Amino acid sequence: xxxxxxxxxxxxxxxxxEPGARTLLRLPLPLEDHALxxxxxxxxxxxxxxxxxxxxxxxxxxxxxxxxxxxxxxxxLVSFTAHPTMSGAPAAPLAASEIELYTRPSEGLIKVSPRIxxxxxxxxxxxxxxxxxxxxxxxxxxxxxTVGVLHYDxxxxxxxxxxxxxxxxxxxxxxxxxxxxxxxxxxxxxxxxSGYLLYSANPTQHYWTEIWSDARGWVPFDxxxxxxxxxxxxxxxxxxxxxCLDYRMKTQCLPRLFNQNPGMPFPPAWHMLTRADGDGIEIxxxxxxxxxxxxxxxVSVRRGGGVTTRE
Numbered sequence: 438x439x440x441x442x443x444x445x446x447x448x449x450x451x452x453x454x455e456p457g458a459r460t461l462l463r464l465p466l467p468l469e470d471h472a473l474x475x476x477x478x479x480x481x482x483x484x485x486x487x488x489x490x491x492x493x494x495x496x497x498x499x500x501x502x503x504x505x506x507x508x509x510x511x512x513x514l515v516s517f518t519a520h521p522t523m524s525g526a527p528a529a530p531l532a533a534s535e536i537e538l539y540t541r542p543s544e545g546l547i548k549v550s551p552r553i554x555x556x557x558x559x560x561x562x563x564x565x566x567x568x569x570x571x572x573x574x575x576x577x578x579x580x581x582x583t584v585g586v587l588h589y590d591x592x593x594x595x596x597x598x599x600x601x602x603x604x605x606x607x608x609x610x611x612x613x614x615x616x617x618x619x620x621x622x623x624x625x626x627x628x629x630x631s632g633y634l635l636y637s638a639n640p641t642q643h644y645w646t647e648i649w650s651d652a653r654g655w656v657p658f659d660x661x662x663x664x665x666x667x668x669x670x671x672x673x674x675x676x677x678x679x680x681c682l683d684y685r686m687k688t689q690c691l692p693r694l695f696n697q698n699p700g701m702p703f704p705p706a707w708h709m710l711t712r713a714d715g716d717g718i719e720i721x722x723x724x725x726x727x728x729x730x731x732x733x734x735x736v737s738v739r740r741g742g743g744v745t746t747r748e
Contacts, residue, residue: 438474438520441635442739443467443686444717446481446512449701450730454503464497464513465688465696467632471654472520473687481512495688496696508730515686519635522657522681531626531649539626539649544692546597546614547629549622553598553615557622567625571648574619575658575679582607582615584663590706610644612660617646625649630657632687633736640738641711641718645682647690657682701732 447464454460469476480497482488486509491498499511531539542549560577561570582601587608593600598618601607607615613629620627626649634643647655659678689695706725711718717737723730 438518441519442516444514444737446735448510448733450508451503452507458503460503460700462499462700463698466497468495468687474518476517479514495694519684521683539628540621540624547617548596548598549618550596550599553618554622557619613644613646629691631689635684635738637738640736656680
């Protein structure tokens with residue numbers, strides 16, 4: 438494994454918060470698992486504001502009395518040892534409750550519709566082995582669909598996975614939802630994970646899929662193969678992320694572990710802007726109608742070194 442340190446600073450717009458009102462804000466934190474170990478955390482806050490930090494799996498909660506200012510920036514510096522693939526046999530099989538949870542037909546963007554069930558059955562055929570079926574789902578997506586920027590206001594929210602099939606268009610989040618829906622249609626436990634790519638030049642947010650194997654536990658699959666392989670035509674990249682990942686900082690494992698920000702509700706229509714920012718990137722979320730900031734992240738990644746204290 439490699440040692441990484443990641444700095445994330447999140448600027449919150451408090452214009453609509455009454456001065457002195459008790460406020461809950463949130464930042465993402467890495468989840469420790471086979472691929473991320475030896476986590477150390479240091480919090481960052483303005484010296485003139487009293488902030489009560491609470492560390493939970495995948496998130497840092499910050500409770501404070503809002504100061505009479507328009508915005509506040511909180512941050513976290515984390516270090517950990519990352520491994521490029523999740524390996525090792527599971528300690529125990531999935532419990533019946535977990536099998537039920539990760540085969541549910543409806544969860545957020547994941548919708549197992551009649552069309553999804555029919556497609557999954559067609560692709561699986563008579564093959565009984567899930568680990569021969571899953572590559573068929575992935576190869577269908579490689580050959581038939583295109584990865585690009587997605588405008589979520591165009592989605593049919595009642596059935597987003599069908600929308601992806603109809604338009605042939607998806608991003609990492611919707612692509613992960615589609616792969617999970619195909620798996621669940623065949624009673625294969627699957628779930629969505631998200632976090633940050635640990636590329637120093639572009640440590641952006643990303644989504645991928647984890648699929649259960651009795652022999653290997655939760656095995657990762659990433660629809661980034663669609664983009665890297667030029668829709669499957671470059672054979673060296675076609676199956677590159679089937680069963681392994683590069684270095685990642687996972688912060689969510691849905692639906693149980695999530696870090697949505699309760700203190701900064703999103704407007705009905707919003708957009709995200711990403712740009713280079715010094716030695717990292719800036720990711721900002723803005724209201725469509727007014728252009729008002731919801732919150733803005735600045736993320737930078739460095740190999741080696743790390744945090745020596747946990748606060």
